[in-house]
Amino acid sequence: MMTQPFTGALVGSRTWHNGEAIALEERIPVYCAITANGEPDLFDEKPDAPLAAVYYCSQTQDYAVVPYARMSVFLESGQPLGADRTYYLPRQSALYFKERTYTLILG
Numbered sequence: 001m002m003t004q005p006f007t008g009a010l011v012g013s014r015t016w017h018n019g020e021a022i023a024l025e026e027r028i029p030v031y032c033a034i035t036a037n038g039e040p041d042l043f044d045e046k047p048d049a050p051l052a053a054v055y056y057c058s059q060t061q062d063y064a065v066v067p068y069a070r071m072s073v074f075l076e077s078g079q080p081l082g083a084d085r086t087y088y089l090p091r092q093s094a095l096y097f098k099e100r101t102y103t104l105i106l107g
Contacts, residue, residue, distance in 0.1 A: 008056020008063060009107030010042070013094070016102045017042075028051035029066075032073075040097040051097055052081075052095050054106070062088045063106045066096065073097055 008024035022042065024030060032040050032054070033047040040051060044102075051072040054065050065087045067073040073081045076094035079086050088094070089106055096103040 003059060006056075007012060007058060010054065011105040013103040015100075015107065017104065024054075024056045026058055027055050029055040037062045057088075060088065062090050063089075063093070064088055076103070095101045 005026075010022040010024065012018050012020040012022075012029060022030065029046075031043045031046050031050040031082075032052050033043060033050045035041045040058045043050075046053070047060070050068050052065060052067045054063060056063050060071045065073060065081060067081045067083050067085070067087075070083045071080050072083075074096050075081065076096070081095075091106055094103055095106070
């Protein structure tokens with residue numbers, strides 16, 4: 001029996017995408033952007049004004065997080081991630097977009 005290699009997942013929190021696990025593809029970003037109703041959501045295609053991109057790298061076994069907007073992506077501790085930089089975070093890290101309500105776990 002062959003097993004598929006792990007290529008990353010974004011796991012919902014109790015307050016956002018509860019009970020969901022969004023499977024990622026190797027080095028293919030998922031984008032977070034503000035929707036028409038003013039709340040962040042996730043997109044497969046790059047929207048006009050993304051807050052951030054997140055993808056998994058199996059070679060290093062971590063996630064790359066690329067914030068595009070200042071003060072839009074935060075670590076669970078509340079530390080903001082600076083815009084236009086790439087951050088490499090380990091599995092099980094939590095991050096949120098704009099407000100703690102919009103928290104995801106890096107599977």
